[in-house]
Each structure stands twice: as C-alpha cells, then as structure tokens.
Amino acid sequence: MSMATQQTQDWPGRYYHIDQILDKPGPRTDPDAFVGGDTARDFLRNQCKVLVIGAGGLGCELLPNLALSGFRDIHVIDMDTIDVSNLNRQFLFREKDVGRPKAIAAAEFVMKRVPGVTVTPFFGKIQDKDEEFYKQFHIIISGLDSVEARRWINATLVGMVDEDDPESLKPLIDGGTEGFKGHSRVILPTMTACIECTLDMLTKPTVFPICTIANTPRQPEHCIEWASVLEWPRVFGDAKKLDNDDPEHITWLYEQASKRAAEFSIEGVTWSLTQGVVKNIIPAIASTNAIVAASSVNEALKLATNAAPPLQNYMMLVGTDGVYSFTFEHERKPECPVCGGETVNMTVNKDMTVQELIEHLQETQNIQIKKPSLSTSSTSIYMQAPPVLERATRPNLEKKLSELVPSGTEITVTASTLPLKLSLRLTYS
Amino acid sequence: MIKIWNMKKAEGSGPKKPKTSAAQIRVQKDVTELELPRTMKMDWPDANDLLNFFLTISPDEGMYKGGSFKFSFAINSNYPHEPPKVKCVPKIYHPNVDLEGNVCLNILREDWKPVLNLNSVMVGLQYLFLEPNADDPLNKEAAQDLRSNRQNFIRNVNRSMAGGSVNGETFDRVLKDAE
Numbered sequence: 001m002s003m004a005t006q007q008t009q010d011w012p013g014r015y016y017h018i019d020q021i022l023d024k025p026g027p028r029t030d031p032d033a034f035v036g037g038d039t040a041r042d043f044l045r046n047q048c049k050v051l052v053i054g055a056g057g058l059g060c061e062l063l064p065n066l067a068l069s070g071f072r073d074i075h076v077i078d079m080d081t082i083d084v085s086n087l088n089r090q091f092l093f094r095e096k097d098v099g100r101p102k103a104i105a106a107a108e109f110v111m112k113r114v115p116g117v118t119v120t121p122f123f124g125k126i127q128d129k130d131e132e133f134y135k136q137f138h139i140i141i142s143g144l145d146s147v148e149a150r151r152w153i154n155a156t157l158v159g160m161v162d163e164d165d166p167e168s169l170k171p172l173i174d175g176g177t178e179g180f181k182g183h184s185r186v187i188l189p190t191m192t193a194c195i196e197c198t199l200d201m202l203t204k205p206t207v208f209p210i211c212t213i214a215n216t217p218r219q220p221e222h223c224i225e226w227a228s229v230l231e232w233p234r235v236f237g238d239a240k241k242l243d244n245d246d247p248e249h250i251t252w253l254y255e256q257a258s259k260r261a262a263e264f265s266i267e268g269v270t271w272s273l274t275q276g277v278v279k280n281i282i283p284a285i286a287s288t289n290a291i292v293a294a295s296s297v298n299e300a301l302k303l304a305t306n307a308a309p310p311l312q313n314y315m316m317l318v319g320t321d322g323v324y325s326f327t328f329e330h331e332r333k334p335e336c337p338v339c340g341g342e343t344v345n346m347t348v349n350k351d352m353t354v355q356e357l358i359e360h361l362q363e364t365q366n367i368q369i370k371k372p373s374l375s376t377s378s379t380s381i382y383m384q385a386p387p388v389l390e391r392a393t394r395p396n397l398e399k400k401l402s403e404l405v406p407s408g409t410e411i412t413v414t415a416s417t418l419p420l421k422l423s424l425r426l427t428y429s
Numbered sequence: 430m431i432k433i434w435n436m437k438k439a440e441g442s443g444p445k446k447p448k449t450s451a452a453q454i455r456v457q458k459d460v461t462e463l464e465l466p467r468t469m470k471m472d473w474p475d476a477n478d479l480l481n482f483f484l485t486i487s488p489d490e491g492m493y494k495g496g497s498f499k500f501s502f503a504i505n506s507n508y509p510h511e512p513p514k515v516k517c518v519p520k521i522y523h524p525n526v527d528l529e530g531n532v533c534l535n536i537l538r539e540d541w542k543p544v545l546n547l548n549s550v551m552v553g554l555q556y557l558f559l560e561p562n563a564d565d566p567l568n569k570e571a572a573q574d575l576r577s578n579r580q581n582f583i584r585n586v587n588r589s590m591a592g593g594s595v596n597g598e599t600f601d602r603v604l605k606d607a608e
Contacts, residue, residue, distance in 0.1 A: 033432035148507050155451060166434035188433050196451055199510055200543045211525070211533045211565035234529050306432050337451040373461040377449040380476050385461045392476035412449045414458045421454050 010116055015041075018070050021307045033306040040305045044070050048304045051137040052076045053126055053153060055102040057284045058143025058175050060090040061293030063106055066141075067114040069301050074110070075137070077122040077129070078103040089286040126153055131160050134170065139300050141173045143293065147202055150174065151338075154187070154195035158339045161190045171303050171310075175296040178203060178282050180319035182292040185330070186299050186311045189339065193313065193330035196338035205280045220261060220268035224277040227256035244279045253278060288319055335419040343410075343423040348401065350428035354382055355397040361413065369422065372415045376405055384415075402428050452508040456480055459547040469551060480504040483518070486555050487605055492583050493523075493558040496590040496603045500532075500554060502547075512541035513550060519601035522589035524561045524572035528598065532557070533567040570596045 022040040025031060034040070050071050052062050055078035066074050082090070082097045082105060092109040093102070103121035110119045122129070126149060134140070134156060144150050154172065162168040172187040174195065187194055212218075213226045232242050232253065243249050254274040261269040275281070295315055302308045311327065318324045334340050344367065348357065354374070361369045374381040381404055382396055383389040396404060405411060411424040456479045465471065470485045480503070487497040499518040505511060515537055516530040517523075525533040534553045536545055566572030574595075575582040585595040592602030 030432065147510050151451065151507070151510075169433065171433065191433065202510065204510075204541070207539045209533070209535060209539050209565065210531060210537075211567055214527065214531075214533070214567050215569055230527075230529070230531060303433075337454040373457060375449065375453070375457055375479075377453065378477060380479060383457075383461055383476075386463055386465055386471050388470070388472050389460070389476060389479075392473065410449065412454055412457065414454070414461060416462050420458060 015070055018301075022305055026308060028308050030306060030309060035306075040307070041070075044301075044304050045072050048139070049073045049075070049137050050139045050141065050300060050304075051134070052141050052143065053149075054078055054143040054145070055090075055092075055106040055121075056080065056086070056143065056145065057089050057286070057289045058177065058293050058296075059102070060092045060106060061289050062141055062143055062175070062297060063092065063110045063119065064114070065293055065297035066300065067110050067117045067119070069297060071300070071304070072117050073120075074117065075120045075122065076103045076107055077124065077126055078106075079123070079125045089284055089289060091286075131156065134160060135168070137170060139171050139173065139303055141175070141296050141300055143175050143296075145176075147199075150176075150195050151199075154189075155338045157187075158189040158194055173296045173299045173303075175292045177284065177288045177292050180285055180288055182288045182317040182319075183315060184292050184295040184299065184311070185314040186303070187313070193332045194336065194339045197333040197336045197340075198314075198330050217260065217264050217266060220257070220266055220270075220273060221277050223257040223260040223264070223266060223269055224253065224274050226260055227253040227274075228278045231256050242278075244275075250275050250278065285319070288317070291317055291319075337420055340419065341421045341423060343425065345425050345427070347427045347429050350400070350402045352401050353397065354399055354401060354404065357401055358382065358397075367422075368417075369413060369415045370417045372413045374424075375412050376409055379404060381405070381411065401426060450506055452504060452506045453479065455509055456504055456547070463548055463551075466555075468555065480508075484551060484554070486551075486558060488555070488558040491559040492561070492586050493590070495605055496521075496558075497605045498558065498603060502550075509543040509546070512537050512545075513547065515550065515554070519603050520599075521603060522568070522571055522585060522595050522598075522600050523557070524563050524566045524568055524575055525557050527567040531567060533562075533565050 019041070022044070023036050025034050025036060048071060050066060050073070052059055052066070052074060055063070055076050059076065059078065063074065063076060078101070080102050082093050082100055082102055084098050087093055087095065092106045097105045101121070101123035103123050107119035107121035111117060140153070140157065142150065142153060157170050157172055160168050160170065169189055172189065173184065174187060175184045176182060186192070208222055208225055210229065213222050213229060217223050217226060228242060250271065254269065254271045257269045257274055261267070299311050302310050312329045314330050315325060315327045332339065358372060361367055361372050371384045373383045380389065380393050382393045405426060407427050408425060411426065413422040413424055414420070460479060468487050468489050471482055473479070473482045475481070482502050484500045484502060485497055486500070488494050498521060501516050501518055503514040515532055517526045517532055518530060520528055532554070534557060536549060536553050561575060563572040563575040574585055589595050589600035590603050592600065594600070
C-alpha cells in the first residue's frame with residue numbers, strides 16, 4: 001500500500017475478516033445477546049470507547065491489536081518515559097523516542113499507521129484520574145507491571161458499580177507477563193472474582209533471608225540486597241529514601257555491593273544486575289507479551305460485540321517448557337475486602353451518636369453485629385480492641401455521627417461475627 | 430452492546446464503594462480481633478492511622494525475662510501482599526536482631542504469605558526472645574557467644590538489658606522497671 005492511501009480513510013476490504021464474525025453468529029454465539037450486522041459494527045467502530053492502562057510491553061501490543069480489530073476510540077494512560085532498554089520489545093518506539101512519554105509516542109505511532117483511529121494519550125498515573133474519568137469507557141484493558149496498580153484500578157472499578165446504572169459496571173481485562181509466563185483474565189466487577197479475591201496466588205518477589213544477606217552471602221544478588229536492605233538505611237537513615245529509579249542511587253548500591261562481593265570472593269555484581277535486583281526486574285519476552293495481548297484484545301472484541309462468550313475467567317500461559325495454557329474459573333471470595341461484604345444504606349437522625357449507632361447495629365434484626373469496630377478511610381470512629389485503641393476512640397462514643405462522618409461517606413464495620421466487613425453509608429435526616 | 434449490562438440489571442446486587450483501602454480493612458480486622466497475651470502491649474501514635482504502631486514485648490520467661498522490647502510496625506498499602514516492616518527500636522543484644530534494629534524472622538521476609546496476619550508476626554517476634562536462634566544470626570558476635578558458652582551469653586544478655594556493654598558495644602537499657 002502506498003503512503004497516499006494510508007493517510008486517507010478505510011481502504012477496501014479493511015474490515016473483511018472482522019466482519020465475518022460480526023455479521024452472522026458462530027456456533028458458540030449467544031443468540032439472545034448477539035445482534036449482528038450494522039448494530040455490532042456500529043457499536044464497535046463508532047460508540048465503543050476503550051481504555052488501555054500501560055503503554056509498555058503489553059500496551060505496545062494491545063494498542064495495534066485493538067486498532068486493527070476495529071476499535072476506533074482508544075485511550076491510553078502511562079506514567080513512564082521511554083528508556084533505550086525498552087526498544088527490544090516495545091515495538092511502537094524508536095531510538096528517536098527515547099526520553100519521550102510512552103503514552104504519547106504510542107498514540108502517535110498507532111494513529112499514523114492505522115487511519116481513522118483516534119488514540120488519546122494521557123501521560124500520568126492512573127491514580128491521578130478519578131471515577132469520572134473511568135466512567136466514560138466501556139471496557140478497560142490493563143497491561144500493568146505492578147500488583148499495587150492492579151489493586152488500585154480493581155478497587156476503583158468495583159467501587160464504581162452502581163446497581164441502578166448497569167453501565168457503571170466496567171469489564172476489566174487484565175493481562176500480565178513475567179518472562180515466559182503470563183495470564184489474561186476477565187473481571188466483571190462485583191460479578192466475578194476480582195484481583196483482590198485472588199491476591200493469595202500472585203507470584204511474590206524473590207527475597208533472601210536477611211541472615212544470609214547479613215552473614216553468609218553466596219550469590220551476587222545477596223551482596224546487592226545487603227547494600228539496599230541493610231547498608232542504605234544504616235548509612236542514610238531516614239534522611240534519604242532509596243529511589244530505585246535514580247541512577248545515582250543504583251550506582252551507590254552497585255559500589256557497595258561490589259566491595260562486599262570482593263570481600264567474599266563472589267563474582268558477577270554488575271550495574272545492570274544491581275538495578276535488576278532492586279527493581280525486581282524479570283527479563284521480559286516479546287512473544288509472551290504478544291500472546292497475552294492477543295488474548296486480551298480477543299476478549300475485548302467478544303465483550304464489545306457478543307460474537308462469542310467471554311473467557312470464564314482466567315487463562316494462564318506457561319512457556320517455560322514448551323507452550324502450555326490452561327483456562328479455569330476463579331471464584332469470588334466471600335470475605336474479599338474489595339468486592340465482598342454487603343453495603344447497607346441507612347438514614348439516621350442527624351443527632352444520633354456513635355454509641356447509639358453501635359447499639360442500633362447490634363439490635364437491628366437483619367444486621368445484628370456483635371461488638372462492631374467502625375472507621376472511615378481517615379478516622380478511627382470506634383475500635384473495640386485492643387484496650388489502648390478502645391481508650392483512644394472512646395471519647396467519640398458521645399459525639400454526634402454527623403460531626404465525625406459527612407453524609408454519604410462510607411463507614412467500614414468489622415466484627416468477629418462478620419466474614420470480613422460491612423460497609424455502611426449514612427445519610428442524615 | 431455489552432451483554433453483561435443486562436445481566437447486571439437482572440442480578441441487582443448492592444453497590445460496593447470501598448473508599449477505605451483493602452490494607453486498612455485487613456488491619457482493622459486483624460487488630461480489633463487480636464487477643465494480646467499479658468506479655469504484649471500495643472500503642473498507636475495516631476489512633477486514626479492504624480497502619481503505624483508500636484508493639485512492646487515483655488517476656489515472662491526465658492533469658493530475656495525482665496526486659497521490655499519495643500518494635501515499630503509500618504504497614505503499606507500493599508499489605509497483605511507485602512509483609513509489615515518491623516524494626517526493633519532499642520539497641521539490643523540478640524543473635525537475630527542487629528544493631529540497627531533489623532530483625533531476622535523468616536515470615537517478615539522470605540516466608541511471608543498474604544494468609545498470615547499481624548498475630549503471626551507478633552507471635553514470631555515473641556518466640557525470638559524465648560528461643561534465640563544462633564543458626565540464623567544477624568548479630569554474629571551474639572550468636573557466637575550463645576553457641577560457645579550459654580551461661581556467658583545469659584550474663585551478657587543481663588548486662589546488655591541493664592544498659593551495659595558487651596564486646597565493646599553499649600546497649601540500651603530495656604529493663605521493665607526502667608519504663
């Protein structure tokens with residue numbers, strides 16, 4: 001194709017292959033949900049708004065896959081800038097892009113190559129955006145590299161679900177890779193298992209026993225951990241926090257680790273290993289990213305068009321010995337701190353005290369919580385135990401709720417009789 | 430159109446608005462259901478911030494009986510995926526605690542799992558005072574003392590707890606009556 005036609009709109013036959021599955025149902029299509037032809041095409045191409053979180057290894061595969069599948073209103077958010085070490089697998093970036101924001105460079109590249117697609121970048125943290133921002137999307141796909149960010153977006157999306165507004169439920173498709181292993185999963189917040197429900201099964205970072213680090217180092221990694229875990233806080237105390245992204249800090253650690261390695265005749269401490277150990281970097285494999293991103297975008301396409309039932313609900317990929325994949329359904333955890341537990345809305349007198357609320361919770365027929373402890377995200381309203389916390393929060397018992405908790409704020413109630421917690425939202429009359 | 434929206438309508442379960450972080454909820458649950466033995470005391474500099482507190486252990490048996498040992502706990506928003514960060518506040522003479530207050534307890538690092546809780550960590554810390562472990566030392570001299578001459582080690586423990594020096598190192602006074 002010549003450059004001239006690339007710059008214009010759709011080329012002939014552009015959607016030929018996608019239309020095969022949009023125009024008529026397949027063997028596994030749900031006939032009640034699928035409306036083929038123009039309806040499916042129109043929703044996918046003109047209405048559906050999708051957000052990609054992360055423009056790194058996975059993001060650079062997700063974006064072109066989405067654009068070429070016919071999604072035309074794509075947004076991307078990423079807080080990083082391009083490093084030269086990204087270029088071996090983040091194929092939307094070139095050497096000239098080093099130092100530029102990933103989201104912006106990725107968006108430009110996809111728009112240049114796939115005419116008619118709008119990719120809107122945001123260079124920043126997902127935490128910078130509020131519910132209003134996330135509300136505008138139909139589907140959210142994440143290609144994140146941290147557990148913390150996953151937990152944050154998961155809790156945000158679960159929190160956005162409003163029973164009176166079905167569209168407030170945003171499907172989250174989460175992809176992840178670690179070397180030759182990966183997963184993609186579909187989360188329907190409040191309906192299927194969320195990130196927090198399955199937190200126990202996440203791979204944990206490699207850590208070495210502190211005594212080994214302190215006394216009997218045998219590997220270069222032990223020397224590096226010694227420098228970052230023991231030496232840094234010993235030398236700098238609280239005055240200077242270790243910043244894993246600061247090259248000068250890494251250099252300092254590298255120098256300390258090298259000295260220690262020499263002392264114990266250990267070889268192999270290098271600057272890049274030092275960076276790898278402190279940032280817990282696992283070498284990324286381009287083909288793992290490609291497989292996981294393909295699966296994730298396939299799920300997005302299925303959700304947007306109902307052309308086929310979505311993944312139920314977790315696909316794991318193990319590429320370490322051959323290529324193995326297995327799909328299974330994660331179940332929701334009743335005691336999940338994010339999507340588990342009931343939310344109770346209650347209207348109370350504006351003069352009600354904390355003490356009266358506690359009595360009310362203990363006595364009300366369908367609640368009946370023994371010894372509840374109450375808090376908001378910023379205030380411990382009343383804690384039943386241990387004695388020191390009980391004493392510290394006891395003065396609140398006499399206070400009016402309306403003075404401690406603004407109307408509509410969520411109160412977290414825990415008690416030994418509850419699986420985990422109950423959420424309480426008060427309005428005052 | 431996305432089919433699950435219709436499914437959601439039919440199901441109609443309550444909305445969930447977790448403004449309080451999962452870490453906070455877990456800690457509130459952990460903390461308010463602790464049954465502290467007489468040998469443990471907790472206190473919070475700020476009762477509204479459950480994630481940062483102190484634990485004081487006063488062993489009622491073993492070599493460290495009579496001492497009172499304060500630990501700081503700092504829990505970040507990634508709890509329970511990550512363990513709490515625990516440091517011993519006073520400078521003490523103990524094979525598994527170094528002079529900077531780092532503690533060698535497996536469940537605080539390599540053996541931490543999200544199913545563990547604050548209670549497991551607290552019990553683990555208390556155990557270090559009952560059975561100091563010379564095989565996983567952080568304070569090598571103390572471990573060596575324990576291995577080579579138990580009686581001498583006990584004398585050192587007593588001297589250090591009274592604020593004296595051992596092997597040329599002066600320790601903080603941690604005797605219970607000192608408080």
